[in-house]
Amino acid sequence: MSNSGLGQKIYTFLLAAYELYLRTPERSLNKAYEAALKIQKIENEHFNGNKIDSHSTTYSSSIIDYFESDLKKELKIIRMRLTEFKASRYLLSDSNQKAFRKLGIEPLNPSVILDKLRFIDGIVAKYTFVEEELGPQDRVSKPIDIPVESLVLQPKPQNISRKNLDKEPRSKTDTTGVLPRSIFNTIYRLQAELDPQAEQNVVQNFRTAQKRTIISVRFILLLIIVPILTHQLSKAFVVGPIIDHFRNPEQAVIFLNEEMEEQALLELQRFEEKIKFENLLSNVSVPIENIEAQIREKAEEIAGKFRQESANAVKNVFADILSVIAFVFLLVTSKREITVLKGFFDNIVYGLSDSAKAFIIILFTDIFVGFHSPHGWEVILEGVSRHWGLPANHDFIFLFIATFPVILDTIFKYWIFRYLNRISPSAVATYRNMNE
Incomplete structure (x- = not known):
């Protein structure tokens, strides 16, 4: 292949890569828009145009879980693609915008961008809060206890006005009533137990707590498994082959530090002393040449062992960096799960x-x-x-x-x-x- 043909291929490849880079905002926005359309399709076909409700009685729990898994997947795609859209638009300068027309690429119309963003925001706004994902009964400042006795909703007096909230804090003498507070608490508990919806509220609170536990345990496992898998897979299939390709095993450094060299010398010294001791105990004397050959063979074995350990240490550095990146990415893209996990730990601590x-x-x-x-x-x-x-x-x-x-x-x-x-x-x- 001539140099001109190779240069033309390289130029074509770089031009295609640059065009792909310029189209990143448009491509990210379209992916987020497609995910929002999928959510709207589920709403129109199965929920009469309303939001995907996890407490709907129209479908069974397995079907609701199926819809919720699709919803979470599409919402995650929207978050990731919108983040990519914002970052790519920030990185594109005026010169990059001029390059659109030089390459014959028509930039995306701003009105189209705004329409798509409005549509996406309208879909995502229905599922913005974590409480919407877990259920309305989870919207409390303190964690809900799992035992059934503590899940009974206790009604509070409804005659609290804005004027009362703006008053000065009452002293201890003012808060003391004619009857003990425990009597009123007992009355409120009896009212809650006699409420026709008490059983439904208990079941709803239990489902909310169950969902919180499932999400938290799954997220904890992800925080543990994802970095470990990233380390092992990147070390075996990415970092390891690259380092082995650019590193000549014969000319590579055997010891990365003096401690490894001291360990190797100590191991070789113990092997030599062991052979000499066995030779002294045996009735047949072994020639010195054979002893030296065994020592030389052991030295080569130790050198190969520590050469592999040195290469493994270098691979660990890059694999650990990728593991940290995967861990941080998981934290950045899982804000909802982190909020749920915080409530889960609060619930455990308070319990x-x-x-x-x-x-x-x-x-x-x-x-x-x-x-x-x-x-x-x-x-x-x-x-x-x-x-x-x-x-x-x-x-x-x-x-x-x-x-x-x-x-x-x-x-x-x-x-x-x-x-x-x-x-x-x-x-x-x-x-x-x-x-x-």
């Missing part, structure tokens, strides 16, 4: 007894900032250094152990004093008694 809260706090503080924690931090830091092929800098490790646990301990104590003491004073008292 623990005071002694259980104090036990967990003492357990975590003793593990990370306790008397034996420096040994754990030292093992973790040395393991990370070995994972990346870095020499274990003991000065840095000792400095880290001397400062970081102290900072963590200060943060724990401030959190206990500032927040836990206000949320659960009895748990703080139990923690102090257990700690003493």
